[in-house]
Ligand code: HEC
């Protein structure tokens with residue numbers, strides 16, 4: 001009986017230790033993101049997206065896509081690998097719970113006609129959320145330069161896991177995509 005109790009106690013302590021260690025490993029991995037992604041303020045480089053306060057399920061999918069190579073970016077693939085695969089959802093939830101860093105001086109731009117078609121998935125206010133193709137990301141207040149580069153990548157068919165986005169971006173020309181990017185960044 002005593003032996004069994006001691007074993008049970010050991011088992012529980014072991015679980016507690018591994019849980020604590022897991023939390024530390026994820027917190028450490030997430031702390032390393034802000035050198036590039038900006039901590040509480042927008043990243044300095046507009047080719048690096050804001051991710052604090054982004055949709056959790058979207059962040060989780062991107063980290064999986066970077067890890068599997070379905071989304072191709074060398075730096076981000078190795079950063080995604082720094083998060084243990086089974087902890088991806090928790091890391092994404094931690095980042096999603098932070099506050100979106102607002103640009104110091106956003107420049108509002110006219111609403112292009114093509115923006116209406118995006119709202120079915122990205123939301124009326126472009127804050128993102130669940131849609132017919134899974135959870136769509138927040139676009140409002142994201143860097144125009146980053147949005148434009150991403151739209152061009154979809155149009156080239158770079159991301160094999162986002163078929164509707166690819167089709168929609170192919171249907172627009174570069175000038176239309178640039179206009180959308182400026183509008184979204186100014187929201
Ligand atoms: C050395 C710089 C650097 C570090 C450190 C870094 N990232 Fe990134 N991250 C980037 C760049 C550059 C991109 C844009 C990649 C692209 O254009 O596809 C990006 C893109 C992303 C995206 C896609 C966002 C979107 O809107 O689609 C996510 C999610 C992301 N990073 C998460 C993380 C997480 C989580 C960490 C920390 C574990 C991290 N990043 C650390 C440079 C970095």
Ligand code: HEC
Nearest residue numbers: 114117118121133134135136137147150151162164165180
């Ligand atoms: C049918 C739903 C749907 C429609 C309509 C749609 N999107 Fe998307 N969009 C998505 C989803 C889902 C993703 C995430 C794709 C992935 O998993 O990589 C996405 C991703 C994006 C991204 C990448 C953002 C980032 O942080 O990297 C941009 C930019 C974007 N959409 C712009 C647009 C624009 C502009 C329109 C309108 C012209 C539009 N989308 C219409 C569903 C949609």
